[in-house]
Amino acid sequence: MITWEGGEEPIRLMLKEGMRHKWRLVLGFVLICSVGVALGLFWPKSYASSVTVSLQQDNVIDTLMEGRAVRTEVAGPPQSAGDMGLGRSLIERALEERGEIGEDTSPRERDRAISTLAGRTELTQPGENLVTLHYRGSDPKTAQQMANRLGELFVEETLQGRERESDAAFQFIDQQAQRYQERMKGLEAEIEQLRAEHPVAEPGAPARLNERESTLSQQISDLEQQIREAQIREDSLQNRLAQVSGSGPGEVGGGGPAQARLAQLRQELETLRLSYHESYPDIVRLKRQIAQLEQQQGEQGGASSAQASAQGDDQGAAPGPGSNMAQADAGTGDPGGAGAQSYGLAGGGLELRQGVQQSLYETQTNTETLESRLQTVRSQLASVHEDQAALEEVQKQISELERSHAINANIHEDLVSRRENARVSRELGSAERGLTMRVEEPANLPTTPELPRPLHFALAGGVLGAGVPIGLLFLVVMLDPRVRDVAHIPVETGSVLLTTIPHARTRTERRLAPLSVFACVMVVLATVAGLAALMWIMGGYGI
Amino acid sequence: MASELTKIEEALRKLQAQSGDSSEVSTAVSTDTRPATRRGSADIGRMTTPETWSPAQLEKRGLLDFFGPERQAANAFRQLRTSLVHRAAESNFVLAVTGVRQGSGTSFVARNLAAAFALDPTKTSVLVDCELGDRTNSRMTPGSGGVRGLTDYLRHEEMRVDQLIQPTGVSRLRVIPAGTLTQGAGELYTSPRMQELLGQLRGRYPDRFTILDVPPVIDNADGRILSELCDYTLLVVPYAGASEARVGRAMDIVGADRLIGTVVNNDPGGQS
Numbered sequence: 157m158i159t160w161e162g163g164e165e166p167i168r169l170m171l172k173e174g175m176r177h178k179w180r181l182v183l184g185f186v187l188i189c190s191v192g193v194a195l196g197l198f199w200p201k202s203y204a205s206s207v208t209v210s211l212q213q214d215n216v217i218d219t220l221m222e223g224r225a226v227r228t229e230v231a232g233p234p235q236s237a238g239d240m241g242l243g244r245s246l247i248e249r250a251l252e253e254r255g256e257i258g259e260d261t262s263p264r265e266r267d268r269a270i271s272t273l274a275g276r277t278e279l280t281q282p283g284e285n286l287v288t289l290h291y292r293g294s295d296p297k298t299a300q301q302m303a304n305r306l307g308e309l310f311v312e313e314t315l316q317g318r319e320r321e322s323d324a325a326f327q328f329i330d331q332q333a334q335r336y337q338e339r340m341k342g343l344e345a346e347i348e349q350l351r352a353e354h355p356v357a358e359p360g361a362p363a364r365l366n367e368r369e370s371t372l373s374q375q376i377s378d379l380e381q382q383i384r385e386a387q388i389r390e391d392s393l394q395n396r397l398a399q400v401s402g403s404g405p406g407e408v409g410g411g412g413p414a415q416a417r418l419a420q421l422r423q424e425l426e427t428l429r430l431s432y433h434e435s436y437p438d439i440v441r442l443k444r445q446i447a448q449l450e451q452q453q454g455e456q457g458g459a460s461s462a463q464a465s466a467q468g469d470d471q472g473a474a475p476g477p478g479s480n481m482a483q484a485d486a487g488t489g490d491p492g493g494a495g496a497q498s499y500g501l502a503g504g505g506l507e508l509r510q511g512v513q514q515s516l517y518e519t520q521t522n523t524e525t526l527e528s529r530l531q532t533v534r535s536q537l538a539s540v541h542e543d544q545a546a547l548e549e550v551q552k553q554i555s556e557l558e559r560s561h562a563i564n565a566n567i568h569e570d571l572v573s574r575r576e577n578a579r580v581s582r583e584l585g586s587a588e589r590g591l592t593m594r595v596e597e598p599a600n601l602p603t604t605p606e607l608p609r610p611l612h613f614a615l616a617g618g619v620l621g622a623g624v625p626i627g628l629l630f631l632v633v634m635l636d637p638r639v640r641d642v643a644h645i646p647v648e649t650g651s652v653l654l655t656t657i658p659h660a661r662t663r664t665e666r667r668l669a670p671l672s673v674f675a676c677v678m679v680v681l682a683t684v685a686g687l688a689a690l691m692w693i694m695g696g697y698g699i
Numbered sequence: 700m701a702s703e704l705t706k707i708e709e710a711l712r713k714l715q716a717q718s719g720d721s722s723e724v725s726t727a728v729s730t731d732t733r734p735a736t737r738r739g740s741a742d743i744g745r746m747t748t749p750e751t752w753s754p755a756q757l758e759k760r761g762l763l764d765f766f767g768p769e770r771q772a773a774n775a776f777r778q779l780r781t782s783l784v785h786r787a788a789e790s791n792f793v794l795a796v797t798g799v800r801q802g803s804g805t806s807f808v809a810r811n812l813a814a815a816f817a818l819d820p821t822k823t824s825v826l827v828d829c830e831l832g833d834r835t836n837s838r839m840t841p842g843s844g845g846v847r848g849l850t851d852y853l854r855h856e857e858m859r860v861d862q863l864i865q866p867t868g869v870s871r872l873r874v875i876p877a878g879t880l881t882q883g884a885g886e887l888y889t890s891p892r893m894q895e896l897l898g899q900l901r902g903r904y905p906d907r908f909t910i911l912d913v914p915p916v917i918d919n920a921d922g923r924i925l926s927e928l929c930d931y932t933l934l935v936v937p938y939a940g941a942s943e944a945r946v947g948r949a950m951d952i953v954g955a956d957r958l959i960g961t962v963v964n965n966d967p968g969g970q971s
């Protein structure tokens with residue numbers, strides 16, 4: 157690396173080196189210029205032609221159809237030209253029309269042709285609703301034709317795409333509507349099936365069941381009342397019977413049955429107490445009966461005890477055979493012989509006793525009948541309750557299905573109305589093709605090729621031709637470590653003698669030196685003049 | 700100073716031309732401060748030059764026409780000569796001119812420096828060609844190569860120094876050719892006969908400057924040996940032909956005590 161302390165200044169050194177290498181510099185200049193010119197001449201010329209397409213975003217139909225029909229945008233309002241590009245299918249169509257690719261073209265060649273054409277086209281957005289398609293070709297006429305054709309195809313493809321989109325939207329909505337309809341049908345069938353499987357769930361069933369329940373409840377309460385009445389009646393008949401037995405000969409054995417009756421009543425009371433409170437009417441009644449019986453026993457005293465024991469058998473025969481009543485069961489002893497004895501003994505009170513006995517039997521039978529009926533009605537009520545529970549379950553399922561059905565019906569209705577909107581939109585799209593997008597400005601015939609033109613190459617060649625050799629020279633002077641000046645000899649100043657011996661020219665060199673410089677200058681001038689002439693000619697022809 | 704010298708030299712040349720003879724001018728006109736000894740002057744006077752070379756002949760032999768159009772180069776040699784004389788402690792000396800690499804122009808510098816010494820009518824110079832491979836110096840002597848010279852002298856004891864020294868077409872410049880041996884002279888240079896020769900050359904005439912044209916000191920043992928035999932060494936650096944590092948290495952080889960100067964040769968831009 158050269159340092160300039162004490163040495164020659166760089167400009168002078170450069171001049172010196174320049175003179176030394178003048179022919180190389182001139183050669184470099186001429187070569188680079190020639191390369192520039194040659195490049196310019198052989199550089200493929202490019203002609204650009206463009207088509208402007210206008211996109212109508214809104215028009216009168218939009219206003220009229222507002223909220224009803226939706227126009228499909230051309231990929232939305234183009235945000236930037238970069239968002240848009242020519243589709244592969246469009247390019248393929250253009251190439252096929254020109255015969256550049258065909259059926260027999262290999263995929264690789266096809267791809268190459270497509271990417272070449274894609275590289276030659278460019279979409280820009282000069283205005284809000286304008287799209288310009290630029291095409292670059294090697295020939296002005298072709299460029300114009302291609303630009304026009306691509307513009308047309310672009311419009312066509314875009315509109316087709318839009319229709320497709322609109323159609324697809326319609327199809328989608330239609331499909332959805334059908335799906336919901338099917339779903340609704342399914343739900344309806346399910347409800348029907350559920351109703352068929354569960355007859356209890358017929359319309360009006362709950363009301364009917366409720367009515368029946370209340371009727372049955374009423375019947376039960378009536379029956380219970382009747383039974384209670386019948387029991388009271390029975391009790392009173394029992395009492396009468398006891399009294400009748402007590403006053404006549406029939407009454408002799410009253411002590412025994414009374415005891416049995418008391419025991420039976422007590423047992424009954426105990427049984428009831430297991431299930432009911434003390435205030436339960438039956439318990440109250442039983443207590444009263446027991447109290448009465450005890451009182452009667454107390455009144456009869458110990459005097460009648462002998463009679464009572466003698467008449468025990470007669471009293472025992474009174475209920476008669478076959479009776480399943482409690483009172484009859486309670487009676488013990490021999491019914492056959494005792495009966496005859498009793499009749500024989502009773503005389504006039506017998507009839508009364510028989511009448512009472514008869515009434516008692518009737519009352520008991522009535523009670524039994526009533527109880528049996530009560531059982532039946534109770535079981536009916538239980539069945540009604542079961543039905544009600546089942547109905548509730550089914551009702552729950554049905555109402556769930558019905559809810560679902562209602563939602564589906566809602567959506568279906570909405571979809572149907574949307575489908576109609578989509579249908580109108582689709583028809584609108586195909587009906588007004590020309591209104592929304594059209595070629596605004598057809599392609600022009602380009603007259604001058606695009607930059608860089610040969611002129612620019614020639615100019616660049618000239619500039620580089622001058623600059624590069626000088627730059628290289630500068631680099632050599634700055635970076636070359638070889639000694640060119642005594643100042644760069646690595647020695648302390650004054651320690652040794654330092655001299656420069658200039659080049660001694662030979663006689664030939666002396667003669668040729670001016671000529672050489674002159675020739676260099678002439679070559680440079682001739683090159684510059686040639687370049688200038690070439691540029692002038694090119695400029696004149698607009699190349 | 701230089702131009703004054705040139706005028707005097709030119710006058711002398713004209714005088715020579717008038718006499719029609721190339722013999723030495725006995726009444727020395729010199730600017731040299733050191734007076735020539737009587738014996739030296741007499742010897743100089745006896746020296747003969749076969750034929751003065753014309754500018755074309757000089758150019759053919761790689762010699763500058765000191766009165767020709769290449770004044771810058773000529774003056775550079777004159778100044779170099781003067782500076783060397785000033786720097787040298789002795790009245791005369793043996794100087795090795797060597798390069799930092801092959802093709803440094805060492806022979807050109809040695810030849811013309813010798814010629815520059817010979818410009819002074821009171822001094823003579825002898826150029827000893829030690830570049831065995833290089834034949835450029837052979838043009839200095841009559842005949843084309845094969846002339847007996849230094850290597851022959853070193854090999855043959857019977858040869859005398861006066862048989863060795865050849866006259867040239869330049870006044871007061873003598874040449875000792877390299878000789879018939881073209882390689883493997885290293886051993887010969889280290890012989891006492893070589894030292895003896897140099898002693899004779901320096902000692903015989905106090906006004907005679909002996910200049911050896913020596914191969915490069917780097918990559919050549921001969922160059923180094925010869926450099927060590929001489930009083931001083933002048934290093935020739937070709938313009939844009941060697942890096943600073945290489946120059947530094949060559950200077951280290953020569954040694955600071957022997958290195959008298961460094962010359963950048965063949966500068967295309969003229970004398971700085």
